[in-house]
Amino acid sequence: MDLVGFLASRWQAILQLTAEHLVIVVTAMAISVILGVVIGIAITFNRAAARIVLKFANLMMTIPSLALFALLIPVLGLGKASAIVGLVAYTQLPLIRTVYAGIMTIDSTIIVAARGMGLSDRTILFKIKVPLALPAVMAGIRTAAVMGIGIGAIAGYIGAGGLGVFIFQGINRTSDGMVLTGAIILSLIAILTDQVLGQVLGRVQRRFDP
Amino acid sequence: MIRFENVSKWYPGGVADAVDNLSLFINEGEICVLVGSSGCGKTTTMKMINKLIEPSSGTIYLDGQNIETLDTLTLRLNIGYIIQEIGLFPHMTVAENVATIPVELGWKPLRIKARVEELLDLVDLDPRLFGRKKPRELNASQKLRVGIARALAANPMIMLMDEPFGALDPVARTRMQDEFLTIHQKIHKTIVLVTHDIDEAIRMGDRIAVMRNGRVLQFDTPREILSHPADPFVSELIGDRKALKLMNLISCAQLMHDVSEFRQTWNRDFKAGGTLPGASTIGMQATAQDALAEMFRTGERFLFVEDDSHQVQGVIELDDLFKSVSQGDDARKQ
Amino acid sequence: MRANSDDAGYAVSLCRIVLLAVIGILLCVAVVEHPQDRLVAQLVSYHRVLVLLGQHLSIVASASALAILTAVPAGVLLTRPRFRAWTPRLIGLARIGQAVPGLAVIALSVGLLGVGTMTAILAMGLCSLLPILNNTLTGINAVDPALLAAAHGMGVAPRHVLTRVELPLALAMIMAGIRSAVTINIGAAVLAAFVGGGGLGELIITGNTISRVQVMVLGAALPMLMALAADAVFDMIDHGMKL
Ligand SMILES: Nc1ncnc2c1ncn2[C@@H]1O[C@H](COP(=O)(O)OP(=O)(O)O)[C@@H](O)[C@H]1O
Ligand SMILES: [Mg+2]
Numbered sequence A: 001m002d003l004v005g006f007l008a009s010r011w012q013a014i015l016q017l018t019a020e021h022l023v024i025v026v027t028a029m030a031i032s033v034i035l036g037v038v039i040g041i042a043i044t045f046n047r048a049a050a051r052i053v054l055k056f057a058n059l060m061m062t063i064p065s066l067a068l069f070a071l072l073i074p075v076l077g078l079g080k081a082s083a084i085v086g087l088v089a090y091t092q093l094p095l096i097r098t099v100y101a102g103i104m105t106i107d108s109t110i111i112v113a114a115r116g117m118g119l120s121d122r123t124i125l126f127k128i129k130v131p132l133a134l135p136a137v138m139a140g141i142r143t144a145a146v147m148g149i150g151i152g153a154i155a156g157y158i159g160a161g162g163l164g165v166f167i168f169q170g171i172n173r174t175s176d177g178m179v180l181t182g183a184i185i186l187s188l189i190a191i192l193t194d195q196v197l198g199q200v201l202g203r204v205q206r207r208f209d210p
Numbered sequence B: 001m002i003r004f005e006n007v008s009k010w011y012p013g014g015v016a017d018a019v020d021n022l023s024l025f026i027n028e029g030e031i032c033v034l035v036g037s038s039g040c041g042k043t044t045t046m047k048m049i050n051k052l053i054e055p056s057s058g059t060i061y062l063d064g065q066n067i068e069t070l071d072t073l074t075l076r077l078n079i080g081y082i083i084q085e086i087g088l089f090p091h092m093t094v095a096e097n098v099a100t101i102p103v104e105l106g107w108k109p110l111r112i113k114a115r116v117e118e119l120l121d122l123v124d125l126d127p128r129l130f131g132r133k134k135p136r137e138l139n140a141s142q143k144l145r146v147g148i149a150r151a152l153a154a155n156p157m158i159m160l161m162d163e164p165f166g167a168l169d170p171v172a173r174t175r176m177q178d179e180f181l182t183i184h185q186k187i188h189k190t191i192v193l194v195t196h197d198i199d200e201a202i203r204m205g206d207r208i209a210v211m212r213n214g215r216v217l218q219f220d221t222p223r224e225i226l227s228h229p230a231d232p233f234v235s236e237l238i239g240d241r242k243a244l245k246l247m248n249l250i251s252c253a254q255l256m257h258d259v260s261e262f263r264q265t266w267n268r269d270f271k272a273g274g275t276l277p278g279a280s281t282i283g284m285q286a287t288a289q290d291a292l293a294e295m296f297r298t299g300e301r302f303l304f305v306e307d308d309s310h311q312v313q314g315v316i317e318l319d320d321l322f323k324s325v326s327q328g329d330d331a332r333k334q
Numbered sequence C: 001m002r003a004n005s006d007d008a009g010y011a012v013s014l015c016r017i018v019l020l021a022v023i024g025i026l027l028c029v030a031v032v033e034h035p036q037d038r039l040v041a042q043l044v045s046y047h048r049v050l051v052l053l054g055q056h057l058s059i060v061a062s063a064s065a066l067a068i069l070t071a072v073p074a075g076v077l078l079t080r081p082r083f084r085a086w087t088p089r090l091i092g093l094a095r096i097g098q099a100v101p102g103l104a105v106i107a108l109s110v111g112l113l114g115v116g117t118m119t120a121i122l123a124m125g126l127c128s129l130l131p132i133l134n135n136t137l138t139g140i141n142a143v144d145p146a147l148l149a150a151a152h153g154m155g156v157a158p159r160h161v162l163t164r165v166e167l168p169l170a171l172a173m174i175m176a177g178i179r180s181a182v183t184i185n186i187g188a189a190v191l192a193a194f195v196g197g198g199g200l201g202e203l204i205i206t207g208n209t210i211s212r213v214q215v216m217v218l219g220a221a222l223p224m225l226m227a228l229a230a231d232a233v234f235d236m237i238d239h240g241m242k243l
Helices: A001-008 A011-044 A045-060 A065-076 A080-104 A109-117 A122-158 A164-172 A176-208 B044-050 B072-077 B094-098 B100-104 B110-121 B140-152 B170-187 B197-202 B222-227 B234-239 B241-248 B261-266 B288-298 B318-333 C002-033 C038-043 C046-078 C086-101 C101-115 C119-142 C145-153 C158-195 C199-207 C213-240
Strands: B002-009 B019-026 B031-035 B057-062 B079-084 B158-162 B189-196 B205-212 B215-220 B279-285 B304-306 B312-317
Touching: A001 A011, A001 B057, A011 A045, A011 A122, A011 A164, A011 B288, A045 A080, A045 A122, A045 C158, A045 C213, A065 A080, A065 C158, A065 C199, A065 C213, A080 A122, A080 A164, A080 B261, A109 A122, A109 B079, A109 B140, A109 C158, A122 A164, A122 C101, A164 A176, A164 C101, A176 B189, A176 B215, A176 C086, A176 C101, B002 B044, B019 B215, B019 C213, B031 B044, B031 B197, B031 B234, B031 B261, B031 C119, B044 B057, B072 B079, B079 B140, B079 C199, B094 B100, B094 B110, B094 B140, B094 B215, B100 B170, B110 B158, B110 B170, B140 B170, B158 B222, B158 C119, B170 B312, B189 B318, B189 C199, B197 B222, B205 B234, B215 B222, B215 B234, B222 B234, B222 B241, B241 B288, B261 B312, B261 C199, B304 C038, B312 B318, C002 C038, C002 C046, C002 C213, C038 C213, C046 C086, C046 C158, C046 C199, C086 C119, C101 C119, C119 C158, C145 C158, C158 C199, C158 C213
Parallel strands: B031 B189, B031 B205, B079 B158, B158 B189, B279 B304
Antiparallel strands: B002 B019, B002 B057, B205 B215, B304 B312
16 A cells, blocks of 8 residues: 555655654744743733733734745745744744633632732742642643644645655645655654643642642 | 721722721730621721731831831731631642741741641641641641641731631631630730621620721720620621620629628528539639520529639629629719 | 623624724735736736635635534534443543644545545544534533433423523533634635645745745735634624623
């Protein structure tokens, strides 16, 4: 069969593109998580800023990912830089939203008690709010990571490499083996990531949920 | 200790002042209760003491110092704060919760550990059993105990308590009130306690401030408030059975009189110990209300008061109970 | 008072839709009337934009209808007492399915069915079915069992328990699922251009091939505006349901 034949003959390319895909997604996620957590925390201090940032992030999500990548080409050129920037921008919403909601939904009596005791705003943020928001943050990371893996494939269209290359080239050359290989590996990585992060999330929840 | 001087607070958009030109002096070591119905400004008044709320006008002094001049965090570290929901940190163990302020103050680990154990002992929680539990494993009274321990950690001069017993069922509530009074005897803090429950106020308070619409209607001892309510609203708040409530504040030791007089009026066969055969007795710490209940149970118009070693110290007659309740009123009329 | 505020919400949503449509039209006019060069003028016309828009809308509508018409009945069926024990596992499965990237589903469909509009619709229907199924299962499962017991006890026929108790209570949840499905589809339909399904994605691909930002921006903006308009439409439906 086409698929088996393709897997057997091109396994080196498969490994290489898979590795490339992972490097792009992991790099983008590392940046995205840091940025998203910082922004998500920062906007908890200002209601107006929170509204604006969340609206903006929401708007960002409605840009078709394909278009976002394509529009980055004139700015950053073809390749990985555009892919990573696009991925970071695209995965911000789930992160910012969950971090923000995670902190804002903390039982307000806990914060009143902490303030009344004489804890500084810094201590309250790092020792109470952040740990209590951790389950929500983990859930956001899970959603963002799974999304990033899928959208990372679309970056194949702008020459960033990764598993999208198989899918786009396969469709162009009507090579079903190539298309299926790309799609199956991509799906497996996404499902595996979702399950693993789901386990981690469960553990965090058991540790931190009231 | 704490002095409010013409303090007012109005919230933006509020219809009336939440606290209206309030002046109050709270003595060192006393339990001062703010009582009144929901929305009368009790919480606002309390939160202005630890600067969770800033007064719109007026000044609050702590040991003669205007609190505006004091550093907010330092002030709060010196004031224990307990709210109805307690607000234990759910991700920390009981021991970590109690250790929060000592850790913040940078105490040495050994000192913290010793302090946590001492405090858990004080609130009657076994440190080995409870130290490692998470707040979700505790029932309402255990949470309150941990909250009290946490608030006492840095040995504050003052404790602010906002409806601390509100989440407890009636049985647990009475027990925790008693236990807290016992703890208070040991620690001697100045305590400001907020409640909407007049019975709790009478039970716990050395002095009670009855509040309504942001004003203090009457600020006095429970006995005075019960016997001489200064305002129709205070009377209404006290409700029925004023006499019974008053009797709850009087101990048998205060009421009893000498058995010898009693012997002369009642010409009967007294036993060697001084009692009558079959007569009932009551402890010195029991209240006048307890005595009344006991008389109704036995159907006798008197009972004997014993000390802890069952020695008869005196006798109470039904008339004494009547007098105890009406005396206050007489004094007022003169 | 309440009706008034809902009326206001209704009007606001309507204004949003009109505004978005006006922006879209102005964008088209700008590109067609003021193309950055001859190539753009050749490739972008009112007619082409309208055709692509129509294709995009019809793909989204077909895929969404497919998803709704399978997921809601499936969700209802799977929450009947006979299947109830399975629901947690099904929700878990739906979760796994939702992790599969949209592009992968489209690619898998191409690998199995070849290119074409039907492939695109089927793949997108499959993708957007899961959030609706998930929400239907969760929504119906969240109905308080005591309420069902009460309905049964009052003698409401089992059929009517579904239509008069369970579905109305789960409706908000189901609608939320449909809303996110439609939003997903509007974005995913862009990818239909790769598999011969047409749609606004063609503008993006064309723009990228000839390196004309103007065309890419138009191809990006129209689906965005469509997604925002869909959001407003769902707001209107929500207001309508509350009235
Ligand atoms: N943050 C706030 N903003 C506006 N009004 C408030 C706020 N907090 C309390 N109030 C109002 O102030 C009054 C007193 O409230 P509070 O001190 O909480 O009363 P209490 O504790 O006696 O129930 C109430 O009428 C309440 O509605
Ligand atoms: Mg209050």
